[in-house]
Amino acid sequence: MFLQRFWGRFWGRLCRVRRARRVAPWAGAALLGVGLTGAGLPARAATVGRPEGATFSGKLIATGGVTQVEGAAGGGLTPWAVIGGGGTREEVGATAFFTAVRTHDYGMDAYGALIGLWDRVELSIAQDRFDTQAIGGALGLGKGYAFTSTVAGLKVRMAGDAVYDQDSWMPQVALGAQYKSNNRGALVKALGARDDQGVDLYASATKLLLAQSLLLSGTLRLTKANQTGLLGFGGGDDDYHAELEGSAALLLDRHLVAGVEYRMKPNTLARANPGLAPEDDWYDAFVAWLPTRNLAVTLAYVNLGRVVTPTRQNAVYLSLQAGF
Amino acid sequence: MARLTIPTLLLAAILAGPLAGCAAGPSPDLYQTFGGQPGVVALVDDLMDGMMRNPDLHPYFVNANRRHIKAELAAQFCVTLGGPCVYKGMDMKMAHARYGIGDHEFNALVEELQEAMDRRGIPYAAQNRLLAMLAPYRNDMVHPAPPPRARPPLTIAPNAVRVPEGVPEGASTTKETPPAP
Ligand code: HEM
Helix, strand or coil: CHHHHHHHHHHHHHHHHHHHHHHHHHHHHHHHHHHHCCCCCCCCCCCCCCCCCCCCCCCCCCCCCEECCCCCEECCCCECCCCCCCCCCCCEEEEEEEEEEECCCCEEEEEEEEEEECCCEEEEEEEEEEECHHHHHHCCCCCCCEEEEEEEEEEEEEECCCCCCCCCCCCEEEEEEEEEEECCHHHHHHHCCCECEEEEEEEEEEEEEHHHCEEEEEEEEEECECHHHCCCECCCCCCCEEEEEEEEEEEEECCEEEEEEEECCCCCHHHHCCCCCCCCCEEEEEEEECCCCCEEEEEEEEEEEECCCCCEEEEEEEEEEEEC | CHHHHHHHHHHHHHHHHHHHCCCCCCCHHHHHHCCHHHHHHHHHHHHHHHHHHCCCCHHHHCCCCHHHHHHHHHHHHHHHHCCCCCCCCCCHHHHHCCCCCCHHHHHHHHHHHHHHHHHCCCCHHHHHHHHHHHHHHHHHHCCCCCCCCCCCCCCCCCCCCCCCCCCCCCHHHHHHCCCCC
């Protein structure tokens, strides 16, 4: 039964291809005839239809988002339901990013890349390097002691389209997972974390209200990660915590987007280790400039709250993204 | 709680403008922003010139009746914007289903339209209001379901035509049934 249907479809396809082939010379001959009678038409029939070869970068500018710190397409701090890269439903795309975050006490660099498949699936890889600079020395870790977290991400668009479904309230909805692994397992466990690796699961809903030039996005994340995984996973408990994240952005023109973001965080490590300051929620205000469809530059002010020490960390965030 | 005030204020500032200010959908104001009918006709002319220069779109229009498409497009934009016109052209699925139009080509057209609107100095927010009304057409043009083969529904009442006495019920369908043994 199945085989039969498969055959049917296979032959159907083949025949369609054959038919298309047969049309071309026929149309060519007809046009040649018209051409000879002096109608002045082009000598070759223009075939109408999608090009046979692969095309790239068909997405509207900015609709693939920028890249968030863990490597998923989205805003700066939180993932959006959009699939990264410039590929439409018939194309694949890819981007690479580099992000630098500088607070008074710390530095964090992130870099990575993602591929977007047919506007459906996004695979990403990123590495975040958190440099304790002088604080590391003060804590006895050594000046410039760094934690590195490697993140492999998967995101799948489940329903809706953030850009085109302008006649309904339905947002684009995606499910995602981020596997994170920390390179300082012994230290983060000594600090009170339960594990040096973990998986975040999230659901994102993103909607472009085009008539209002407004983009809204919300994410629900299940996570055990301390400071996104840079300080390990779990602590006072080893449970998943549900955290909300959100973005609101205004499209100022075709190349300029400005907005704010908020990201809630669990506070489990400080409950295991009273010597550490509590972990705070993050928020930011950003401006993203997309001069071409291949480039994005994002500048933000980020408030990271307390990170290990009681000082509140205000950061400058600069991110570059290039892709197709 | 105090921590929340700054992001909340920023969020309020971002949401206040768009949600309070401009409405969505057609309106005579929007039509005037586009310069009324002369503005729409000039925009469509400019759009078609742009599309003919665009290698992704050129093949679709080079052998088409561009004068006709422009006239229909102008009427359609006029109606969409809220102007006093009637669109009498084909429905969007009928017009486009037989061309292999992909997301890539649809977006190329949107971008040409954006360029043309930029050239005519139409404000970005007004551009987006038009695009928001055109965006749902993608479902009719790109990877559409095959056009419906069914005839359009009857618009006259079923009892408007009187069937004379003596014509058997369902006469037209009897020829399908096999003869009685
Ligand atoms: C929002 C996007 C679009 C709108 C509003 C639109 C609108 C129209 C209108 C009003 C017509 C005239 C229908 C008639 O003759 O009655 C038309 C025809 C046509 N459109 Fe579009 N169109 C859009 C996108 C596209 C795209 C992306 C392509 C190709 C890449 C395309 C190719 C054509 C062609 C080839 C015709 C001529 C159809 C024929 O006469 O057989 N259109 N379009």
